[in-house]
Amino acid sequence: MEYAALDDREVVALACKGRETAFRELLARYERPVFSLVVRMVRDPSLAEDLAQEAFVKAFHALGSYDPRYKFSSWxxxxxxNLTIDHLRKKQLDTVSIHGAPSAGSSEEEARTSIAVVDTGETPEEYTANRELGGQIEVAIGRLRPEYRTAILLRHVEGHTYEEVAEIMEVxxxxxxxxxHRGRSELKDFLAEVAA
Amino acid sequence: MSGPRNPETPPNVGGGDPEPERTSMSSLQSHPDSERLEARAAGELAPQEAQALDAHLEVCGRCRAELEGWTLLLAELGSLPERAPTPDFAARVMAQVDVERVRQGAVRPSPLARLVEGLGDPVFSALRRLRRHRRAEVRHPATGAAPAGGANTGASGSTRHLTPGGIQDYLEGALAARIRARVDAHLAMCPGCSGEVAGWRVLFRDIEALPRISPAAGFADRVMDRVRVEAVAEVTARQQVPLATRVGQRVARGLDRIRPRSRRGWLVAGGLAAAPTFGVVAVVASVVLSPLLSFPDLLIFFQWRVFAVAGALGGRVLATLAETPLLHATWEALSGLSQAPPVALLAAFALAAALVATASLVVYRNLIAPSLMGETHAQPTA
Incomplete structure (x- = not known):
């Protein structure tokens, strides 16, 4: 069967009927986008592969609950x-709290909602991997807090609309x-700082 | 700015994404400073130096944006008209110069006095240009200073500059047409904001040029090793079938599992199913066919038994209720009331009536009145 002419919903329908080739088609379409998002979130290719695998397995086993009214890619x-954010929350290594939630109304609330940024202390391999990801813009994105990073990557790299990003992030x-807006401003400041 | 990728478009699966234009680490580490870029924009660099700088500009969008800002700025400075000072300018300057001492050679005139005497209007114009240049430079993004003020307010070269948020909305096409037109007009006249927008545009382009990254080879196989395709299909099919159908299918599967597979099995199953049936039929037949019993007698007998059982059950229930402490206490209270004085009875009645009235009011306001008034809507906030 020629899958290239089918849209995601049609391929999902075929997968639901037990066609293994349909599963592989979905993998072929989304392994790079999903892996790209996850690896830029966790900054560790090996871990990213595990998380991306887990995401696909979980999605495929839950295909019956997918609502075709929505975009498969968003789902x-x-x-x-969610898997990646859960992992980042569980990972508590040398955490340094830098910012609170953007909606925080007071310094106390900001402190309470602050996100812990993990200082992993790059190994030489990680250093190389990070640099291979592509220069200062990658490094700058890696310094953003996870919410900003996800939103910017989904918007600019994957081309989702603001509404779709809101649906994916459930905010x-x-x-x-x-x-x-804040993420882009931080990126600009960081890049200006590097250039100076 | 190139638009974001279409998410509906399947990614290039077989081959890699075309590698986007990217700024390398080494080139970023050797960014030219603002003075060199300004000199390049003014054409003041030596050919070799300009050539080296151009090579960097080809790969560095940020420096290109800054150069664009300098070019716009210098173009505006170059187009400034010369302005004449006020008519008494020379007189005011000369009043501060000791002409007699100059003439006698006792002192040399100050450089300012000599310039004013010799150059007059051109110096004044140059000073004005320099002042404007410095003021613009303070606002220029290349220096790191953010423009002051909020969003642009007019096409007439207003001094209110674009905010970072406004610029982002502008570049994403999120502004209304009227506001966008005003921003366009402002950008046409404000090199500072133009440079700022150019910088943001470069950032947008750099983010969107980020490549998609492939997982290690064999990723799909490793995923498929963990996916039980048949189970997914079965679960999905089950979820799509209505509940009644699913129950029927399960019953049918159960019956199919226990049905006899041989003739002997069918005989045994038939015998087991028929045995109770034969017994019941035999008992009924013996009763009905007995010469001592008629059918009306049988009906009267059953009717008598039903009434007897119902009466016994009803009496048991009433007896149980009568023995409950609550009923007993209620009875005692009512007995006590009958012996109370009339004033106390009247007060108790009034209290009970007030309670009933309050309860009725609460019920009316919360349950009945809202339904009579129709739906309510949230009011828009100002």
């Missing part, structure tokens, strides 16, 4: 993003706009 990215639309 899949939501699963991958209000206004919050997504805040994440993306």
């Amino acid at each position: 899949l990215f939501k699963i991958a993003n 209000p639309l206004g919050t997504v706009k805040t994440y993306i």
Whole structure:
């Protein structure tokens, strides 16, 4: 069967009927987008592969609950993003709290909602891997807090609309706009700092 | 700015993404400073130096943006008209110069006095240009200073500059047409904001040029090793079938599992199913066919038994209720009330009536009145 002419929903329908080739088609379409998002979130290719695998397996076993009214890519990215964020939350190595939630109304609330940024202390291999990811813009994206990173990557690299990003991240639309604006501002500041 | 990728478009699966234009680490580490870029924009660099700088500019969008800002700035400075000072300018300057001492050679005139005397209007114009240049330079993004003020407010070269948020909305096409037109007009006249927008545009382009990264070879196989395709299909099919159908299918599968597979099995199953049936039929037949019993007698007998059983059950229930402490206490209270004075009875009645009225009011306001008034809507906030 020629899958190239089919859209995601049709391929999913075939997968639901037990066609292994349909599963492979979905993998071929989304292994790079999903892996790219995850690896830029965790900055560790090996770990990213494990998380991306887990996301696909979980999604495939839950295909019966996929609602075709929504985009398959949004549904899949939501699963991958949730897995990644869960992992980042569980990982507590040398954490340094830098920012609170953008919606925080007081310094106490900001402190309470601050996100822990993991200082992994790059190994030589990680250093090389990070640099291979592509220069200063990659390094700058790696320094963003996870919410900003996800929002910017989904918006600019994957081309999702603000509404789709909000659906994937399960946050209000206004919050997504805040994440993306602040994230881009931080990127610009960082790059200006490097250039100076 | 190139638009974001279409998410509906399947990624290039077989081959790698075309490698986007990217700024390398080494080139970023040797960014030219603002003075060199300004000199390049003014055409003041030596040919070899300009050639080396151009090679960097080819791979560095940020420096290109800064150069664009300098070019715009210098173009505006170059187009400034010369302005004449006020008519009494020379007189005011000369009033501060000791002409007599100059004439006698006791002192040399100050450089300012000599310039004013010799150059007059051109110096004044140059000073004005320099002042404007410095003011613009302070606002220029290349120096790191952010423009002051909020969003642009007019096409007439307003001094209110674009905010970072406004620029991002502008580049994403999120502004209304009227506001966008005003921003365009402002950008046409404001090199500072133009440079700032160019810098943001480069950032947008750099982010969107980030490549998709492939997992290690064999990723799909490793995923498929963990996916039980038949189970997925079975679960999916089950979820798509209505509940009644699923129950029927399960019953049918159960019956199919226990049905006899041989003739002897069918005989045994038939015998087991028929034995109770034969017994019941035999008992009924013996009763009905007995000469001592008629059918009306049988009906009367059953009717008598039903009433007897119902009466016994009803009496048991009433007896149980009568023995409960609550009923007993209620009875005692009512007995006590009958012996109370009339004033106390009247007060108790009034209290009970007030309670009933309050309860009725609560029920009306919360349950009945809202349904009579129709739906309510949230009011938009100002």
